[in-house]
Amino acid sequence: MADSDSEVEITRGEAAVKKWATMKKLSPKTADRLIELGYDSMEALSLLSEDDLGEANIPIGQTRLLLYSLKQTFPRGQAASGNNANHCNQDPQTNVDPEPNIQNIGDDDVFIRNVLGQLNGAQTQQQPSQTGPSGNMNGTNPPCTAVLDTRVNLLRSSVLADSTKKTYSSYLQPYLHFCNSKGIPLVPITPVNLARFIALLSYKLSFNSIRNYLSVVRLLHLEAGFANPLDSYYISSLLKGTKRVLGAQTVRKLPITPNILYRIFNILNFSNPKHLCFWAACLVGFFSFFRKSNLLAPSWEQFDPSKHMSRNNVRFSKTGAVIVVTWSKTIQYMQRSLLVPLPHIPKSPFCPSCILRLVFMLNPTNLPSCPAFMYTLDSKNHILSYATFLQMLKSCLSQIGLDPSKYSGHSFRRGGASFALECGLPPDLIKSQGDWKSDAYQSYLDPSLSFRVQVAERLGSEMLRRFPTPT
Structure with a gap:
């Protein structure tokens, strides 16, 4: 069926023509005249030519404006129906x-x-100006x-x-x-x-x-x-x-579990500063539930201390560390700051605050706005970019026998949240730690089979308590 025969094409056709005419500063009389002549849809209007206006009785000024508007709206001079036979065989x-x-x-x-x-x-x-251009802003001398x-x-x-x-x-x-x-x-x-x-x-x-x-x-x-x-x-x-x-199925990346972290730890070479920096990023990502946009920058050139994690954002203490976040997916307008704590795990290679402090100590700098994850190799400072981090992650996953395509940097956020659920933490605390604005975080949680077994055993024991087995 041709476009002109379709009932759905008629809906708001005249209204669209009138709205277009108003935007182009054409008079209401001109719009009404076009509709009277049968140009009662945008597709019909796209076919209008100068010759068609010869006997339309539209004032010459409006005619000129109409032609100019048509030329700008339909620059190729082709019909808007898209019913072109040349494309049907592609x-x-x-x-x-x-x-x-x-x-x-x-x-x-x-x-x-x-x-x-x-x-x-x-x-x-450019950076938005808070005060605006110079001059009297009271109206006597506006810009x-x-x-x-x-x-x-x-x-x-x-x-x-x-x-x-x-x-x-x-x-x-x-x-x-x-x-x-x-x-x-x-x-x-x-x-x-x-x-x-x-x-x-x-x-x-x-x-x-x-x-x-x-x-x-x-x-x-x-x-x-x-x-x-x-x-x-x-x-x-x-x-x-x-x-x-x-279908509407969503294929999510798998979570990084504590077991996977342990296996990654066993294949890293910690005499290599790059590996140590990578391990620090893994732990911070896992325990903070950070999004990749906060954790790592794409490159040195694109590093922004107001968005990406810098040394200035980290506060160390005896109980661990606190990361101050002033921008994230849910903090777009500097309306608040988010304080994300990291735990202190004594004498453990899985302590995020200890490993992060070690990275800072091995790469001293007088610039607090430097990237949090940087390392020195061959007497040069290098940033751990997200691309480098992802490349190292996929390499590690391949070495421990996992399919790298099923994981991403986001797997640490999902894995940390799932681990928190298995540890018995209430969902509202998990939501707060991960700075989820909605309940979408629930789709990230991936309780392990052992966790589900606990649920089944708890239900079974409660049933047995209420209805004891006859002796």
Whole structure:
């Protein structure tokens, strides 16, 4: 069935045209006239040409503005239906990842440009100013428009965290390629074309990944002033069917258990400063339940003492150590500080505070803002980056006979939380130590079989107590 025959295409078609006209500063009369002429949807509007306006009786100023707006919204001059026979014979599994050219986006589509600029790092990044530009802020001598616009761009570019920008950028690429290949605008996308995009993703992605990729489609539409295209019965029912076909299982990395830690410890060479630093990171990650974004930096160049663990964040005492966290996944706006304690285990190679103090002592520095996990090798200071840590972890796991692909840096967070549960600690304390904002932490807990056996034996003994075996 052609797009124009689909009932879902009619929903809010006229409203979309009127909203588009308002954004382009066209008069309500012009919008009404377009709808009277049959251009009552964005797909129909994309087919409008200058010749079609010859007898439309639209004032010349509005006509010029209309043509300019059409050129900017539909820069390729192609229909928005995406019903192009040239694409029908292509393999649907091969068009998910290519890099598109975003230069085809209209220059006056300000909201879309802002989103693309944020996700692709186009906005100039700088430290936000608390006081603003010089001048009287009481209204008698405000900053000029250009200065305010620069400030607006800075504030807008700070909406998303850097990690979110990177994630959204990967989500954006398949959508850009899909729209470019079909000759349709990024916004607004029709329900039928959005369904086609979902179908394309379903060839290669899991259901949960598809929902993540659609988040950037939602963002683009909201930024451009359109309704969320996911909020329709047609799309929600399609996603429900997709979930039924693909399933919604989540494959999590396995936890690092105390037994695995012990086996890793036995194969490390502690005469090597790099191995000692790696072991310290393993223990801190296990006992603190830290996320990798707090524990280790990607590199020297990307190390940020306000985000990554530095020596300045650690306070040692006789009872262990306390790590001060001022930024994390759940502390995005410097609204609080989190104090994470590490235990002191006397004369034990598994004492995180002792091993961390030893690393500090072997690598003295006068700069408290240095990375917590650094080591000296060949008279040079090296940072233990997350990539190096992960490489060493996978090597150790392979040596002890485990599949490295089933583990990641996050396995320490999950393993520490699971061990805390086995030790009988209440869930609310585990949640506090790991700084979980919601109850999502419960999915991380992985009680061992021995722990479950304790539960079964406790139930059995209680049953026997209440109903003794007859003698």
